[in-house]
Amino acid sequence: MLQVENIEKYYGNGTGVTKALRRISFRVEDGEFIAIMGASGSGKTTLLNCISTIDTISAGRICLDGIDVSALSSAELARFRREKLGFVFQDFNLLDTLTIEENIGLALSLTHTEPAAVQKQVQDVAQKLGIADILPKFPYQVSGGQKQRAACARAMVAGQSLLLADEPTGALDSKASKNLLEIMTQMNRAMHATILMVTHDAYSASYASRILFLKDGRLFNELIRGGRDRSVFYHEILDVLALTGGDISDVI
Amino acid sequence: MTLSKLSLRNAKRQTGDYLVYFVTVTITAALLYACNGLIFSPEILKLSTLMRSLPVTIVLASIVVVCIMGWLVQYTTGFMFTKRSREFGTYILIGLENRQVARLFFLENLIVGAFALLFGILLGNLVFQALRAILLALFGVPYTFVFTFSFRAVALTLFYFVLIYLSAQLRSRRRIRSMKIYDLIYFDRLNENAALAKSGRRKKIFSASIVFGVAGTLLLLTRSLPTGILGAACIIVFLYGFFLSFSSGVPAWFDRRPGRKYQGQTLLIFRTLSAKLNTMGIVMATIALLFTAVLISQGTGLVFGAIFESRQTAETCFDIFIGTETPEQDGSDLIAYIESSIPVTAAHSYSIYQGTDARITDYLNENTDYYPCYPYDTWMKFSDYAALRSMLGYPDVTLKPGEYLIHCVPWQKSAVTACAQPVTVDGATLQPGSIHTETLNQRLWNVNGTDFILILPDEAVLSRPVSHNLYAAMTKEPVSEEQYAALCRIRDDREPYSHITLYTAPQVQAEYASSTAMLVLPLYYLALVLIMTAATILTIQQLSETDRYRRQFLLLKKLGMDRQEMHRALRLQFTIYYAMPAIPPLFVSVPFLLSLCNATDPGVTEGFYRPLNIICITLALFFMIYAVYIVMAYRSLKRNVLP
Numbered sequence: 001m002l003q004v005e006n007i008e009k010y011y012g013n014g015t016g017v018t019k020a021l022r023r024i025s026f027r028v029e030d031g032e033f034i035a036i037m038g039a040s041g042s043g044k045t046t047l048l049n050c051i052s053t054i055d056t057i058s059a060g061r062i063c064l065d066g067i068d069v070s071a072l073s074s075a076e077l078a079r080f081r082r083e084k085l086g087f088v089f090q091d092f093n094l095l096d097t098l099t100i101e102e103n104i105g106l107a108l109s110l111t112h113t114e115p116a117a118v119q120k121q122v123q124d125v126a127q128k129l130g131i132a133d134i135l136p137k138f139p140y141q142v143s144g145g146q147k148q149r150a151a152c153a154r155a156m157v158a159g160q161s162l163l164l165a166d167e168p169t170g171a172l173d174s175k176a177s178k179n180l181l182e183i184m185t186q187m188n189r190a191m192h193a194t195i196l197m198v199t200h201d202a203y204s205a206s207y208a209s210r211i212l213f214l215k216d217g218r219l220f221n222e223l224i225r226g227g228r229d230r231s232v233f234y235h236e237i238l239d240v241l242a243l244t245g246g247d248i249s250d251v252i
Numbered sequence: 253m254t255l256s257k258l259s260l261r262n263a264k265r266q267t268g269d270y271l272v273y274f275v276t277v278t279i280t281a282a283l284l285y286a287c288n289g290l291i292f293s294p295e296i297l298k299l300s301t302l303m304r305s306l307p308v309t310i311v312l313a314s315i316v317v318v319c320i321m322g323w324l325v326q327y328t329t330g331f332m333f334t335k336r337s338r339e340f341g342t343y344i345l346i347g348l349e350n351r352q353v354a355r356l357f358f359l360e361n362l363i364v365g366a367f368a369l370l371f372g373i374l375l376g377n378l379v380f381q382a383l384r385a386i387l388l389a390l391f392g393v394p395y396t397f398v399f400t401f402s403f404r405a406v407a408l409t410l411f412y413f414v415l416i417y418l419s420a421q422l423r424s425r426r427r428i429r430s431m432k433i434y435d436l437i438y439f440d441r442l443n444e445n446a447a448l449a450k451s452g453r454r455k456k457i458f459s460a461s462i463v464f465g466v467a468g469t470l471l472l473l474t475r476s477l478p479t480g481i482l483g484a485a486c487i488i489v490f491l492y493g494f495f496l497s498f499s500s501g502v503p504a505w506f507d508r509r510p511g512r513k514y515q516g517q518t519l520l521i522f523r524t525l526s527a528k529l530n531t532m533g534i535v536m537a538t539i540a541l542l543f544t545a546v547l548i549s550q551g552t553g554l555v556f557g558a559i560f561e562s563r564q565t566a567e568t569c570f571d572i573f574i575g576t577e578t579p580e581q582d583g584s585d586l587i588a589y590i591e592s593s594i595p596v597t598a599a600h601s602y603s604i605y606q607g608t609d610a611r612i613t614d615y616l617n618e619n620t621d622y623y624p625c626y627p628y629d630t631w632m633k634f635s636d637y638a639a640l641r642s643m644l645g646y647p648d649v650t651l652k653p654g655e656y657l658i659h660c661v662p663w664q665k666s667a668v669t670a671c672a673q674p675v676t677v678d679g680a681t682l683q684p685g686s687i688h689t690e691t692l693n694q695r696l697w698n699v700n701g702t703d704f705i706l707i708l709p710d711e712a713v714l715s716r717p718v719s720h721n722l723y724a725a726m727t728k729e730p731v732s733e734e735q736y737a738a739l740c741r742i743r744d745d746r747e748p749y750s751h752i753t754l755y756t757a758p759q760v761q762a763e764y765a766s767s768t769a770m771l772v773l774p775l776y777y778l779a780l781v782l783i784m785t786a787a788t789i790l791t792i793q794q795l796s797e798t799d800r801y802r803r804q805f806l807l808l809k810k811l812g813m814d815r816q817e818m819h820r821a822l823r824l825q826f827t828i829y830y831a832m833p834a835i836p837p838l839f840v841s842v843p844f845l846l847s848l849c850n851a852t853d854p855g856v857t858e859g860f861y862r863p864l865n866i867i868c869i870t871l872a873l874f875f876m877i878y879a880v881y882i883v884m885a886y887r888s889l890k891r892n893v894l895p
Contacts, residue, residue: 054810075814082812093807097527098519105514110813115514154811 001194002028002051002162007060009046009217020046022217023060028162033188033195035205037241038214044198045166047214051196052085052164053077065161082110086155086163090170092147094139094154100146101126101135104153111158125153128191129183145176149183156193163187165197169204181207202241206234213240259359263367272795272884273328274368276788280321280781281372284314284412286379287777288405295398296384299391301733302766313774317781318412320542324785326420327535329361331792333424340428341436354428358421365417373406383773390765392758454497454504461493469840473847487840488541494836495529495537502526517821524804524825528793529832535789540833542786543874546779547841551870553775555848555857558866560764560772562856566661568757569644569691570724572596572731575698575753579603579718583752585742587723594735598643599725602636604701605716608677612704615671616664621854622703623696630701630719632659633710640700643726646690651709655685660704662689663855668704677712695853698722698753703854731756783874786833787881794829794885801893809895818894826889830882842867 009021020043028034038044049055051062053069062069064084072080086107087093094103104122113121126132129149134142142150148168155163165184169177185207187193197208205211207230213221221240225233290296291307333340336357343353377399385395428436464486471483503526506513513519529536567573572590574583582601590596607629616622634651637659641649651657656675660668665687672684693699698720736759743752805818813821845867849857857863 052810075816078809078812078814080812081810085812087810093810095520095523095804095807097523102513102519102523106519107811109514109516109519110808110811113514115511118514119510 001030001032001065002196003061003063004051005061005063007047007050007057007062009043009050009055010058020217021050021057024214024217024219025060026212026219026222028194028196031188031192031194032210033185033208034197035208035211036196036198036214037200037202037205037211037237038220039200042214043217044200044214046217048164048166048196048198052087053081082107082158084161086158086160088148088151088155088163088165088168090167092139092144092151092171094147094150096139098138099135100131100137100139100142100150103139103150104135104157107154107158107160113158121157122153125157129153129187143176144172145179148172148176148180152180152183152187156187156191161194163193163195165195165199167199167201168197169199169201177201177204202234202237205237206230211237211240256359259356260363262356263360263363270328270332270792272788272791272881273324274364276324276784277321277365277368278371278375279784280317281369281409281413282375282379283777283781284317285373285376285405285409286383287314288408289376289380289400289402290383290387292402292404292408293384293400296387299387299393300762300766302763303769306766306770309770309774310777313777314412316778318415320781320785321416322419324788325361325365325416326423327789328792329420329424331796333357333427335796337436341433344433344436350429350431354425357428358425361417361421361424365413369410369413373409376409377401386773387765387769390768392761392765454501457493458497458501461490461497464493465490465836465839469843472840472844487544490840491540491544491836492534492537495540495833496533498529498533502529517817517824520804520808520821521825521828525828525832528797528829532793535793536833539786539789540836542782543834544837544840546783546786547837547870547874548844549775549779549782550873551841551845551866552848553772553779554866554869555845555852556775557768557772558862559852559856560768562853563695564760564764565691566695567693567755567760569693570755571727571757572599572723572725573693573699573753573755574723576721577698577751577753579720581752582721583723583743585746586739586752586754589739589742590725593738594725594731595728596725597728599723600636600639600643601721601723602633602639603718603721604705605631605633605713606719607631607706607716608675611673612668612671612706613702616667616703619671620664620667622664623854625697625702626719628719629704629706631706631708631713631716632700633713634707635710637707640692640724641690643724644690644692649686649688651707652685654681654683656682656709656712657685657707658687658704659692659694659700659707660687660689661694661855664703665689675706675708677708678715680712682708682712693724693755698751730758733759733762780877783877784881787878790830790833791881791885794826795888798889798892801889802895805893806895815894819890822890822893823886826882826886830878834878838871841870845870 011018211223468486849863
């Protein structure tokens with residue numbers, strides 16, 4: 001589904017060039033749940049921004065569903081983003097003037113879905129994510145966990161191929177985080193959503209089926225869960241983090 | 253860094269952030285100074301003795317301007333306070349005392365006000381020259397640039413500014429001094445309350461406000477003072493009710509039609525606007541009220557300008573004109589004074605005669621907007637008519653045998669043509685001939701017939717009784733104010749209750765020029781300040797949302813909205829936001845102005861095009877000034893908001 005080939009990303013020019021990403025390559029198959037981990041400044045958010053076409057790459061190629069995103073014009077990119085990609089941000093990024101239902105429906109109205117069908121599609125996805133009862137409410141009237149589930153609903157309501165999540169549990173307490181991660185796992189398993197999640201939190205990453213570790217802009221390691229138990233996988237992640245010098249909070 | 257340096261730096265930043273506000277205060281200071289300059293200018297006040305009343309109307313208008321500006325300054329200061337309360341809280345947190353922070357904010361606003369006043373006075377000198385040129389042109393005096401600087405005008409402008417700023421600043425100073433750190437830090441997080449939360453109540457208020465709006469507009473059209481006042485009260489109720497209920501009623505409307513809101517950009521636009529209007533209902537209604545006042549002031553100014561111009565044109569064709577009320581009066585004392593003291597190039601004394609019937613008078617009375625001053629049609633000898641035409645330089649006309657001519661005001665030509673019939677006098681029948689419509693002083697009493705006169709062969713008129721006597725003259729030099737005063741004294745001393753009509757062209761011109769200066773000028777002055785104030789508040793509100801809009805469009809970009817769609821959404825939202833408070837005033841002011849046009853002197857706003865012209869000029873002036881603010885806000889927002 002997603003093919004990242006030798007991508008590089010530089011910032012600055014002349015002597016002040018910073019290499020944020022160095023020759024990174026990997027593939028994501030349909031229905032996979034992948035986590036990208038790394039310490040602060042390792043390039044994980046830059047990688048996500050490049051895949052999500054918010055940022056451009058300096059070299060290499062990114063293909064999604066066979067489309068080379070670096071070859072698209074800005075109008076085509078906009079269309080590509082609304083049709084193929086779904087986003088979940090750390091700070092939810094819901095519009096505070098819209099109700100939860102409207103925030104989810106916004107993604108459909110951007111794809112020019114038939115207005116009469118919007119409400120039904122929103123209801124369906126809200127039902128699956130357990131937020132049907134909060135649809136008429138405004139973001140300030142619901143909890144952080146509910147907001148993040150609404151963001152997940154928005155990210156997949158228009159049938160997007162790839163869900164990109166940037167530290168989705170960063171602003172949630174542990175209970176809400178667990179709840180969200182279970183919802184994401186359910187989306188991955190029951191609804192076959194392909195998820196690419198950036199996180200520095202080992203617990204969140206342990207829900208993924210595969211983890212890519214970044215260090216100084218390079219792909220440093222890869223961990224596949226396979227048939228292992230999640231708690232075993234979690235400890236393995238901590239071991240890798242200890243090795244790569246991940247955030248101290250991750251190993252304490 | 254000392255407090256004063258911090259104040260200065262903050263004032264500089266404030267001017268940048270609230271440039272629209274600063275520009276409005278500066279232009280208002282310029283207008284205040286320029287108008288004060290007029291009332292302290294001996295040159296302007298000496299234009300005519302009638303101009304002695306000019307200071308009264310200008311000061312009255314300035315008092316209204318001071319109140320409106322006071323509201324603007326208070327509103328903007330309160331707005332700045334809300335936006336900067338966290339900063340003030342931080343100052344106190346790091347050790348400043350409340351009173352020091354209060355003084356800091358006070359000083360900042362004082363500095364901004366002082367600079368606005370300074371620039372305003374500088375700009376005001378130019379505005380003064382423009383107003384001076386307009387007034388001199390009105391009085392027919394040639395304009396020459398003379399730099400004048402009036403300390404008294406500066407002092408009065410300063411006094412107005414102290415009034416404007418002091419109340420607003422003292423209020424915010426008291427507020428800061430009494431607030432705790434916590435309150436200040438979290439003040440900007442307080443949710444503004446929706447004015448009307450309950451849907452049922454909202455619907456009732458919305459329906460009632462529409463009823464009040466229609467009733468108010470109809471009452472304004474009745475042309476009577478008590479019902480007019482009641483109508484104005486209804487309009488105020490309508491505007492407040494409408495904006496308080498409309499802002500929260502729109503989401504309810506969409507809730508019942510969920511499919512509609514997901515069409516195109518509707519969802520984003522209606523939610524952004526309803527969020528804004530939900531908390532701005534009262535402000536929006538006040539702005540709509542100000543806009544209504546602006547349109548009515550501007551339109552009324554234009555209507556009065558048209559009335560004065562029409563009257564002046566009708567009454568100044570002769571340099572001197574005397575008209576008696578009865579056939580016994582002849583104005584010989586006045587004529588004697590003119591012959592001895594005023595050099596005339598041409599003069600003619602003549603009589604107006606009573607016609608044999610009142611057919612045209614009756615027809616006009618029944619079918620047109622006509623005030624019958626005589627119970628008969630008025631007649632004039634052809635020889636007198638020819639002499640008057642020659643005096644005025646009009647082309648010669650001939651009177652064919654067996655015919656009579658008609659001279660009427662232009663707007664009565666079709667009615668007079670429709671009713672002109674053969675006239676029989678001393679057994680001879682005369683057929684209606686040509687109709688002429690040049691200006692011939694035909695307004696109301698003691699003139700060349702009211703709106704029309706029949707011109708008959710001299711011999712046909714001789715047997716008719718005289719209606720009144722007239723004297724018309726053209727002079728070498730314009731008749732001076734002293735000469736006119738001398739003529740008035742002769743008239744009033746000899747025949748105190750004679751009602752002899754006495755016009756001199758310069759006096760009529762001065763009278764209408766003074767009326768224009770005293771009525772039209774303050775109306776425009778008020779209209780300009782009102783529209784600037786209202787547009788400034790709308791713009792400040794809009795620009796204060798820059799950060800939120802930026803975040804919104806950044807998210808929309810991530811979600812895949814392309815730039816063109818974002819442009820469209822921003823433009824549409826902008827258009828609706830600025831159109832909202834301008835549309836209800838149109839429904840009130842346009843019918844009012846049309847009604848006012850109908851209530852003027854006959855002929856002033858006759859027909860379809862003249863009232864349309866007045867409405868179009870009023871709207872064009874209004875939207876031209878409004879557009880300046882809209883374009884300023886749009887450019888700023890587009891630059892800062894779209895990713």
